[in-house]
Amino acid sequence: MTWSGWRAGGWGLVVGLMLTASVVEARELAGVRVPDSLTLEGRRVSLAHMELKEKLFFKVYIWSLYLEQVSPKQSEVISANCVKRLQFRFLRDVRRDQLVEAFRDGLASNPALRDTPLRDNLEQLLASLRDVPEGGELVLTYVPGGGLHVDGEASHGITIAGKSFADALFVSWLETHPIFSR
Numbered sequence: 001m002t003w004s005g006w007r008a009g010g011w012g013l014v015v016g017l018m019l020t021a022s023v024v025e026a027r028e029l030a031g032v033r034v035p036d037s038l039t040l041e042g043r044r045v046s047l048a049h050m051e052l053k054e055k056l057f058f059k060v061y062i063w064s065l066y067l068e069q070v071s072p073k074q075s076e077v078i079s080a081n082c083v084k085r086l087q088f089r090f091l092r093d094v095r096r097d098q099l100v101e102a103f104r105d106g107l108a109s110n111p112a113l114r115d116t117p118l119r120d121n122l123e124q125l126l127a128s129l130r131d132v133p134e135g136g137e138l139v140l141t142y143v144p145g146g147g148l149h150v151d152g153e154a155s156h157g158i159t160i161a162g163k164s165f166a167d168a169l170f171v172s173w174l175e176t177h178p179i180f181s182r
Helices: 003-024 074-079 096-107 118-128 164-176
Strands: 026-029 032-035 037-040 043-055 058-067 084-090 137-143 147-151 158-160
Touching (some): 026 043, 032 058, 037 058, 084 164, 096 118, 096 164, 118 158, 137 164
Antiparallel strands (some): 084 137
């Protein structure tokens, strides 16, 4: 290709390759794009699962699970002391009371969350929740040595120390939404 040919068509090729690369690095579901990987606390986590939650015929949110260490077994995903993230992108406005009720219902089956001190941790999490606007997020990130960080528009922001509560939360979520073998 001559220089004049490169100038005429080469930049289009470069731009096309750049656009293709960005498409390859993200997934889309119900109009929500999430990256295939993130860097959190200097560690790379990969998108392990993405799913739409509907109630009746309403699209409520897209949830994404990011893991530093992906395993085919749920028990290994939970026990691994690595970065894990549950990220929720809301597709409609959700009131705080609806969010609290959904968490209570979803976590009620986990006996570990019925006993102190994990019950107290759950109450801290629930107290941090607030109304979330359409397009808002709730982000739950476990970081080894740093605990569970809760943030996004759906929370005032809180950190719950230790791994126990984060494990109980991820166990409850993954038992309700099985995506790994047990």
